[in-house]
Amino acid sequence: MNTKANIKDVASKATVSIATVSRFLNGKTERMSKETALKVQAAIKELNYVPNDAARQMITKKSRMIATIVADVDDYFATEMFKGISSILDAQGYTAVLFDSDTDKNREQGILKIIGEKSFDGLIMQPMLKTEADLRGAVKRNLPTIIVDRELSNSNLANVVTNNFDISQQVTKYYMNQGFERVIVITGELSGVSTREERYSGIRSVSPDAILMEVPSGDTKLSHTYDKLKNTLIRDDKRTVIFALKERWLLHLLPKIMADGFMVNQQVAVTGFSDTEVIKAINPGTSLINQNPFLLGASAAELLLNELNGEIITENKKIIIPAEFK
Amino acid sequence: MNTKANIKDVASKATVSIATVSRFLNGKTERMSKETALKVQAAIKELNYVPNDAARQMITKKSRMIATIVADVDDYFATEMFKGISSILDAQGYTAVLFDSDTDKNREQGILKIIGEKSFDGLIMQPMLKTEADLRGAVKRNLPTIIVDRELSNSNLANVVTNNFDISQQVTKYYMNQGFERVIVITGELSGVSTREERYSGIRSVSPDAILMEVPSGDTKLSHTYDKLKNTLIRDDKRTVIFALKERWLLHLLPKIMADGFMVNQQVAVTGFSDTEVIKAINPGTSLINQNPFLLGASAAELLLNELNGEIITENKKIIIPAEFK
Known part of the structure; x- marks a missing residue:
């Protein structure tokens, strides 16, 4: 070997x-x-x-600080990813610091500019921006960078993502095989967010008629979305699986769906991407897709260390971390 | 004026x-x-x-980066506090970066050492360490610092905290007035964490016999703690309020308490400090203590800006942000 x-x-x-x-x-x-x-x-x-040989880097003039940018620091997914990043970087004498783009593209540009100007040795980011050119325009120097959770177009940067398409396809098949006849997809605005687009495509590859319900940005408690959902559910007797692309949506919908009795006799099932144990606390019988944000972060940190050590990465520039359905 | x-x-x-x-x-x-x-x-x-006069600072050689250290970046409380800090600092042309001490004192010392060596202009921290001397020993330079959420002993540093004692006292009184006869306090290890000690003292000022149940560190799903709790509840008919000093504990206990029927006829009530809407999603009737982590962070950032602007703070070195019970 x-x-x-x-x-x-x-x-x-x-x-x-x-x-x-x-x-x-x-x-x-x-x-x-x-x-x-x-x-x-x-x-x-x-x-x-x-x-990875930390000693080799000691002789170079490095800050040994790695910048991490996440889209929303309030998401458990983001902070667990950061813990994964830290766990690997710590062992090599690097310190990870966290920036929050607060799902604001202008803010993200500002943060990138600052990171470019300061002496960070590397960057791991969950991007709002869409292309490597946008990134380079803001950072303005050759900074080793790993993209995590989402994908950029026209990019050669190393990338760590969940198997969003595959797991969404598998889970949709599972419910179709159980005799469910309809899928309703609950998501934030779909367009332009690669993870959501991949998940939706995976669902539609099995159920082309899946109904898309995008939660409007002001509907924080999902009362409008629930009204819309309820109207669809009461219209007929089709057995329906509600597939949320993010845990936050389930958190608000599930108690209402349960209270209105829709889940009796498995008429309606609920599933989706989930990061914490909250949904199972509300309804222990729910099956959910668990990503592994800690491992996504740890893997991104490993790729970054490889680059910092001057290793030329020819393969494995894209690492796909499988999610679990359970 | x-x-x-x-x-x-x-x-x-x-x-x-x-x-x-x-x-x-x-x-x-x-x-x-x-x-x-x-x-x-x-x-x-x-x-x-x-x-605050940003122009005045532009002429000095500053990094315009502010370090924030939180005890556990996975806590929504911590990230909302960070968003509050960022919201104020952004307006003044500062950038807040977040470090995670991961509830590890050694790690916190390492982070402080790094912050001391790098060109951060200020520090806002939710400390694991107990005294200002510990802080100064690690940072080793005169860095404007604000302590948030917790308190240090023997410290002159400006400080922003929740009214932990008062709100805990008020809430305990509320339940005693409703005819509850016993309080069971659920918390992580009490000793040495100022917020928890204040809350417990507030409860005991009304109910000196309050039973303390500290969740052992390995009991992540609180199954052991629930067994202990259940044994106490079934022993007699005393109407009991379960008072959790942190939302995470309630999340695991509440569904079990409900499933075992303890809450029927208001035999048992549940309350505690809560940061998110999760508990109300599980049981809408629950009354909870809501801190305001965004405002805690924003207030800490204001105090820091005052120091950075060279204002001598003679009063309001301690800001107490009231929590709401609802």
């Missing part, structure tokens, strides 16, 4: 998560069983794994 | 929130009614309000 083992190889050899290996490398073994720690140690030895 | 008007004066004159005034100053008027915008404009004119 000639190829160098990476943290993912260690994790899979030890049959633990990357986060666990990362914690081990950081010396955080308090919350780890002795057995787990020994397994990780054995895997590191067997694979001859060497954490 | 000799004293200079500040953003809070404008907000109260216009009978809007500080956040609204801040949005107005940032030119973000899309989500604001015309009437609101005109009210804010009139108040600014009437009070002759001038946003």
Whole structure:
């Protein structure tokens, strides 16, 4: 074997998560069983794994600060991703700092300009902007950059995303096989957000007639959206699955759907992308799509470290992290 | 009138929130009614309000970056506080960046050391550490600093906190007046976290016999804590209010308490500190304590700007933001 083992190889050899290996490398073994720690140690030895060479960078004049930009810092998805990023960077003596573009493209441009001017060594971003050219126009220097969660058009930047299309397709098939006849998709504005577009395409590849309901920006408690949804549900007896592209929508709709009795006899089912345990707390029977934001972040940080170490990445410039349906 | 008007004066004159005034100053008027915008404009004119003099700082060699450290970036409370900080700093041409101490004191020390070495102009922190000396030992330069949410001992630093004692006392009285006979307090480890200690003291000032249940660190889904709670509840018929010092605890306990029928006939009530709408989504009848993390952050940012502008703060070094019970 000639190829160098990476943290993912260690994790899979030890049959633990990357986060666990990362914690081990950081010396955080308090919350780890002795057995787990020994397994990780054995895997590191067997694979001859060497954490990315931090010493090599010490001689260069670097800030050792990595900028992370997320679209909305209030999303648990975003902060878990940041924790994943930090867990990997910490082990290499880098510090991750977090910027919030607050889903505002102008604000994002301002932040990028500042990052370009300051001495950050690298950037991991969940972009609002759409192309690499937009990014370069704002940063104005050659800054190693990884795109995470979303995709840019016309871009050669390394990219880490969830398998949005595939998992949405699989889940839609699952419900069709259970005898559901109609899908209603609940989402924020679809156009221009790659993750949402991919998910919607995945659903439509199975159910071309899926009904799209975009939540208007002022409808924070989804009362308007629920009225619209209810009107559709009471119109006929079609068994319907409500597929939310974001947990926040489910949080407001699910209690109303339950209170109005729609879920009796599995007439209506609810599913969607979910980051926390809230929905299962409200209705334990719900099956949901769980992304792995910690791993998305950790993987992005690994790609960035490779670039910082001057490794030329010819393959694996796009890493797809599978979501789980359960 | 000799004293200079500040953003809070404008907000109260216009009978809007500080956040609204801040949005107005940032030119973000899309989500604001015309009437609101005109009210804010009139108040600014009437009070002759001038946003802190950014020009004065332009001549000095500053990074215009402000470091924020929160205890756990996954908490909605922390990220909303960061949004409040950003909203004020943005208007003055500063950029807030967020660091996550991940509830780890060693990590916090490392972050402080880095912030001390880099050219940040100021610091707003929700501290794990306990004294100003600990802070100074890590930062090692004279960095304008505001402490938020928690308090340090032996410290002269400006401080913004919730009225933890008072609101906990008021809420406990409210339930005692409703005929509840027992309080069970659910919290993480109490010792050394000033917010939790204040809240517990407020409860005990009304109900000295309040039962303290500290959630062990491994009990993430609170199954052990629920067993303990259930054993106490079934032992007798005392009407009991369960008072959670953090929303996360309620999230896991409330569905179990409801499922086991304890809330029938108001035998058991549930309350606590809450940051999001999740608990009301699960049980709309629940009354909760809502802090205002956005305002905590915005107020901390205002105090910091005062220091950066060289204003000598002789009063209002401690700002107490009242929570709401509803």
